[in-house]
Amino acid sequence: MILPNSPEATKFVQDAKVLAQQELATDVFFLVVEAPKIARAAKAGQFVQLRILSGDFTLRRPVGVAAVDSKKGSVAFIYRVVGRGTKALSALMPGEMVNVLGPLGHGFTMKYQRPLIVGGGMGLSPLLYYADAMKGKADVLMGGKTAEELFWTNLFDDLTQEVFVTTDDGSMGTKGFTTTLLPELLEKGDYDVVVTCGPEIMMRGVAKIAKEHGLPCEVSLEKRMACGLGACLSCSIDTTDGQRKKVCKDGPVFPAEEVFA
Ligand SMILES: Cc1cc2nc3c(=O)[nH]c(=O)nc-3n(C[C@H](O)[C@H](O)[C@H](O)COP(=O)(O)OP(=O)(O)OC[C@H]3O[C@@H](n4cnc5c(N)ncnc54)[C@H](O)[C@@H]3O)c2cc1C
Numbered sequence: 001m002i003l004p005n006s007p008e009a010t011k012f013v014q015d016a017k018v019l020a021q022q023e024l025a026t027d028v029f030f031l032v033v034e035a036p037k038i039a040r041a042a043k044a045g046q047f048v049q050l051r052i053l054s055g056d057f058t059l060r061r062p063v064g065v066a067a068v069d070s071k072k073g074s075v076a077f078i079y080r081v082v083g084r085g086t087k088a089l090s091a092l093m094p095g096e097m098v099n100v101l102g103p104l105g106h107g108f109t110m111k112y113q114r115p116l117i118v119g120g121g122m123g124l125s126p127l128l129y130y131a132d133a134m135k136g137k138a139d140v141l142m143g144g145k146t147a148e149e150l151f152w153t154n155l156f157d158d159l160t161q162e163v164f165v166t167t168d169d170g171s172m173g174t175k176g177f178t179t180t181l182l183p184e185l186l187e188k189g190d191y192d193v194v195v196t197c198g199p200e201i202m203m204r205g206v207a208k209i210a211k212e213h214g215l216p217c218e219v220s221l222e223k224r225m226a227c228g229l230g231a232c233l234s235c236s237i238d239t240t241d242g243q244r245k246k247v248c249k250d251g252p253v254f255p256a257e258e259v260f261a
């Protein structure tokens, strides 16, 4: 294994200064840290492991890279407070430090010309970086329970050609799930790939519809992780061809047919 920070390293570990922390919606935060090597190396779909330096946190917390500014050397994340670690993260003020290990895992394939991005919940965060990296070639379809959850539309507006929205209660966009609108978009559109991240039930539905329309589909999986480096097996999954793979190292992005039967 090539060690982080060694001369051949593609992964780095460092204490990073918090540059900004902003609450975007109830319990959802936008965090920007100064981590120049990670900013230069991170590809869309990769993630980092954050270690909170205060308190007694031994395990790191995985978060997807939402944006990078390689000139400023900054990396941004969007995360929801769900437990002790993310609560402590949300208390960090500009100037304080957090330890960052990354970039980790395999990101999205960048070979396509006209992606349709489909996201739900915090799964939209790594898709933001993917939309930026695709330089305006993608459209996005996002789903949420209500309009309040879809503050994401403003973030994707400048990065994509079109933003399509579904809400469970019909308070914004089409009433229903992303999978309600997806078939119509794939029939009308000129997409060459579907890229998805969000709740597993949504991704399974999206992958099935993409397959029915003859399109490749890439899915970004979320599993509980410990090391994040492929060394501990805690994120192992069975692939459809009977292999064992590690989400942290072989993923988190996989071709849909490799992980969903
Ligand atoms: C590759 C990857 C990328 C992720 N990206 C994002 C993101 O961009 N934004 C976001 O809001 N969330 C993201 N998550 C989920 C995020 O890691 C968890 O919400 C977070 O670790 C919860 O920590 P906690 O201490 O607040 O919660 P607790 O439930 O108190 O955590 C207890 C332990 O379980 C682990 N854990 C809990 N939930 C998860 C989970 N879903 N995945 C992995 N480990 C977990 C924690 O690391 C911790 O060790 C991602 C997860 C993975 C695997």
Ligand code: FES
Residues within 6 Å of the ligand: 224, 225, 226, 227, 228, 229, 230, 231, 232, 233, 234, 235, 236, 246, 247, 248, 249
């Ligand atoms: S988290 Fe240790 S192998 Fe994936």
